[in-house]
Amino acid sequence: AQVSGHLQQALIQHQTTFSSLTQSLRIEEELLESIKKKLVSTESELEDTHRELEKTQQNLEMVHLELKDMVENMLDLNSSHIQSVRRGEELLASMRSNLTATKTELEKAVQNEADLNGSLLQCLQGKETSSTERQKAEVTLNKVKSKMDQCLAEKRGLCPEGWDLFGNKCLWISKRRGVWERGRADCEGKGSKLITVQKDSMKL
Structure with missing residues (x-):
């Protein structure tokens, strides 16, 4: 009877461990789903940023061509036209500044995507670890149940x-x-x- 009591306590303890592991696995699966959604959103933002960068580069090339034409024409004009050249240079500097800012945002988006991928990998590894621990708990639980059944069978066979x-x-x-x-x-x-x-x- 004392052995049976110990086996019952071990069974309860393993059942509690099994329940805790199952709950942890469910939480990790929810976290994994959340990270996946964030990753999809980040990829969409990254694509938008790429498109904006391409548009900015196209605009910059157009401005550069226009500025080149303006400089060639301004060589024959007076000082008033030189001011227009300066305005064009300021516009070019502004476009370059915007391009730099866009590149910075793109780098941040790429870094965020890498961080999300790292978190996703860690979550997947944690899920595999929890599954292995749950399988071990199930094996131990089955062993305890088998010992209890054997003990009860031996007890019935004594009398x-x-x-x-x-x-x-x-x-x-x-x-x-x-x-x-x-x-x-x-x-x-x-x-x-x-x-x-x-x-x-x-x-x-």
């Missing part, structure tokens, strides 16, 4: 049918009331001896 194992003795507990002599005769007829049991302490 005849209708008898109960108490300590290291097989007892026949009679539900009929009667005098001592009749009870002793009944026990001797079964090839056993009559004993008394202290109800409070459950001692023979």
